[in-house]
Amino acid sequence: MTPFLLLACQESSEVDSDEIVVMGGGLMGSATAWQLSKQGYQVRLIEKQDSIYTQGSSFGEARIARSNNRGNDIWSYLHNRSVREVQDLVDFLDENEPEAKHVxxxxxxxxxxxxxxxxxxxxxxxxxxxxxxxxxxxxxxxxxxxxxxxxxxxxxxxxxxxxxxxxxxxNPQALIQKLHQAIRNKGGRVEYGTKIRGIEYNAETDLYDLAVVKDQQEQQIRTRKLVSALGPYTGSILKPLAPYLDTLIxxxxxxxxxxxxxxxxxxxxxxxxxxxxxxxxxxxxxxxxxxxxxxxxxxxxxxxxxxxxxxxxxxxxxxxxxxxxxxxxxxxxxxxxxxxxxxxxxxxxxxxxxxxxxxxxxxxxxxxxxxxTASEVPIVSPIIADNRSPNPNVVILGGMSGVGAKGAMTYGLIAADLFTQREERDSMYWVVKEALGFARLLEDVY
Ligand SMILES: Cc1cc2nc3c(=O)[nH]c(=O)nc-3n(C[C@H](O)[C@H](O)[C@H](O)COP(=O)(O)OP(=O)(O)OC[C@H]3O[C@@H](n4cnc5c(N)ncnc54)[C@H](O)[C@@H]3O)c2cc1C
CATH class of the missing domain: 3.30.9.10 (D-Amino Acid Oxidase, subunit A, domain 2)
Structure with missing residues (x-):
């Protein structure tokens, strides 16, 4: 255990075994946290920036959203499914916040x-x-x-x-704000200004220990289930759990x-x-x-x-x-x-x-x-456990590249479904899940 984690362990907190911790509150982490909340799970979203973002791949007010993609139909599905999911989010907020008009x-x-x-x-x-x-x-x-x-x-x-x-x-900024509102409406937590410094798996407790800094105080967050949506920081922070991501993303x-x-x-x-x-x-x-x-x-x-x-x-x-x-x-x-x-x-x-x-x-x-990623197709998958099987407790979203925004709500849905085992009949849902998923990750790594 690193000295930093040892120190942090002294202030260890209770583990809420029903709670899923989501690392990174950009488009991917926020969309995943919302989809989990929508399916009835308790979430805790950890973001290092203050509530008004000044950086991150999702920073800004405009990204191109489009259905037509000359190469591959999965991009078309990701966009169109996201539009439906945004409509659902808007409807939810409209119902729960009658004083504010969401459109x-x-x-x-x-x-x-x-x-x-x-x-x-x-x-x-x-x-x-x-x-x-x-x-x-x-x-x-x-x-x-x-x-x-x-x-x-x-x-x-x-x-x-x-x-x-x-x-x-x-508009990524507006979408992230609405997602955070909706997560809170469902009883989830969104924690800004909380920087993850390190992460470790404790085999004895089967828990993940996150060393974080908030208000210049070192703290520890302990969880059984973890989503990583750290954008460009995925490789460096997940190194202790999935060292291969550092070269993959x-x-x-x-x-x-x-x-x-x-x-x-x-x-x-x-x-x-x-x-x-x-x-x-x-x-x-x-x-x-x-x-x-x-x-x-x-x-x-x-x-x-x-x-x-x-x-x-x-x-x-x-x-x-x-x-x-x-x-x-x-x-x-x-x-x-x-x-x-x-x-x-x-x-x-x-x-x-x-x-x-x-x-x-x-x-x-x-x-x-x-x-x-090398193929420019993102990864939404459990990480690889020791015996090359999927680790059901850690899901990553990474390598979202220059087309991630338009499909963000769908990536989040697929990531959430990996925890909740929710499935769909639509064949394109499966095609996309496969293209982003575990078998593909294994292939990329081995
Ligand atoms: C210039 C540019 C143009 C683009 N154009 C388009 C486009 O036209 N159409 C399109 O669909 N997509 C586009 N994209 C892609 C899209 O914006 C990204 O794929 C998407 O925003 C990625 O989101 P993310 O959540 O994976 O990453 P991020 O937004 O980077 O989210 C990661 C979050 O994790 C937080 N974080 C990092 N480290 C820590 C830590 N240690 N502790 C706590 N939190 C941490 C960060 O602050 C950040 O908020 C573009 C991207 C860029 C950069």
């Missing part, structure tokens, strides 16, 4: 999702669209681009637009830049042009045909004067991290700012809007982090 629009902004890509993906795109319930249209040539959307498509570039209800953007830095169109220029746009600018976000643009040229971009919020603040980042511009705790402070390099500005200006040109590069003003920029 889906607090969480989702329905807006066409625009995909720009090379025409060589056309067949794959059509095949995926046949399998997935997506309302869409698509321009596949410069002429169709002009006629359908009044945009300037280069040769060999297509534009697809998805129009499903609740496709567009999801790889934290990556992703930079984000925020711009606005010079307000003087924005005000000269006609109402139709302003509407067009707003409706052609969010966008996923891979039309350069290179991974380095691909970007995602969306309107994060509107400033007090009504100017849209456009966020842009690139999932393929990500990089390894030396110091996880320091990465949030890392400033953007000039080349990252230039890439962000050029990509934004290029998109304005594609939209045929009278906005030049010099009309686009830098507002903010920062580094953030998410974590990836």
């Amino acid at each position: 889906m629009e607090d969480i989702y902004t329905t807006s066409p999702v625009t995909y720009v890509g090379r025409t060589r993906i056309h067949d794959r795109l059509l095949a995926s669209l046949e399998r997935q319930a997506v309302k869409y249209d698509m321009a596949t040539s410069p002429l169709e681009g002009k006629e359908m959307y009044n945009v300037e498509l280069p040769d060999s570039v297509l534009m697809q637009r998805e129009y499903n209800l609740h496709s567009g953007m999801i 790889n934290p990556q830095r992703v930079f984000l830049a925020f711009f606005r169109v010079d307000p003087k220029v924005y005000q000269t746009l006609s109402p139709e042009q302003q509407k067009k600018l707003q409706e052609f976000y969010p966008v996923i643009n891979s039309s350069k045909g290179t991974r380095a040229g691909s970007f995602f971009s969306m309107i994060e919020y509107f400033d007090p004067e009504g100017n849209p603040i456009i966020k842009i980042g690139g999932h393929f511009q990500r990089s390894d991290i030396d110091e996880l705790d320091q990465v949030w402070q890392k400033e953007l390099k000039q080349e990252e700012l230039d890439w962000s500005l050029n990509s934004t200006a290029g998109y304005m040109q594609m939209l045929s809007l009278p906005i030049k590069r010099e009309d686009i003003q830098f507002v903010d920029g920062y580094s953030c982090v998410y974590s990836l």
Whole structure:
């Protein structure tokens, strides 16, 4: 036992054997804690940040939520099932807090999702669209681009637009707040400002001892059942229980830049042009045909004067991290700012809007982090016990990558079901559970 845990043990607390401790109050931990509460379990959610988050992979007000995914149907299911789960959450809060009005629009902004890509993906795109319930249209040539959307498509570039209800953007900050409210309504505990410093399994008691710091005091939390949803910190904190996660779940830095169109220029746009600018976000643009040229971009919020603040980042511009705790402070390099500005200006040109590069003003920029598995498919699974069987008392959610937000409620549901043994008949539920689950974890490790 480490000296720190020895010290902490002196203040050991009673164990509530019915309680499940959830480590990490980002989207995954909060969604899992809610799903467990909904199924009648007592939860204790532990989060190191104060109630107003300033970092974490779930930090911010906007992520793209979409049904269509060219590669794999599991992403489509994760999103659509999450929409249903959010509706359920909103209904629950509405019933329990009649004085506050909760609506889906607090969480989702329905807006066409625009995909720009090379025409060589056309067949794959059509095949995926046949399998997935997506309302869409698509321009596949410069002429169709002009006629359908009044945009300037280069040769060999297509534009697809998805129009499903609740496709567009999801607001992680608002969703986490609602999840915490709902957990408390069910009698669960949400503890902010509580940092987990270490974790140990005690074979004699069959309990997990967490050494935590709260209000500069060292404390111990003891539990039989544990969920780990620590985002990029999964590998380092779970090392004593699951050392393999440290190499399996790889934290990556992703930079984000925020711009606005010079307000003087924005005000000269006609109402139709302003509407067009707003409706052609969010966008996923891979039309350069290179991974380095691909970007995602969306309107994060509107400033007090009504100017849209456009966020842009690139999932393929990500990089390894030396110091996880320091990465949030890392400033953007000039080349990252230039890439962000050029990509934004290029998109304005594609939209045929009278906005030049010099009309686009830098507002903010920062580094953030998410974590990836090698296949970029997340893990929602029990950890591996000594005899390579699933340990039913510890479930991890990790490697949620750059598409975790839209499926958060489904990941949480699957994680909760691993404790509660709740099952569903829907075949896609099983496909997704398998893709994320224990057999896959074993394969990745051995
Ligand atoms: C730049 C960027 C763009 C993205 N774009 C999209 C998108 O367009 N669409 C989409 O669907 N998804 C997107 N994602 C992905 C999505 O946001 C993430 O997959 C998701 O937020 C991951 O949530 P999480 O709960 O796993 O991690 P986190 O949010 O990091 O949660 C982990 C929590 O654990 C807490 N914690 C860590 N260590 C400790 C400790 N020692 N003690 C106590 N608490 C601790 C942290 O403070 C944090 O709150 C994007 C992510 C990023 C970073």
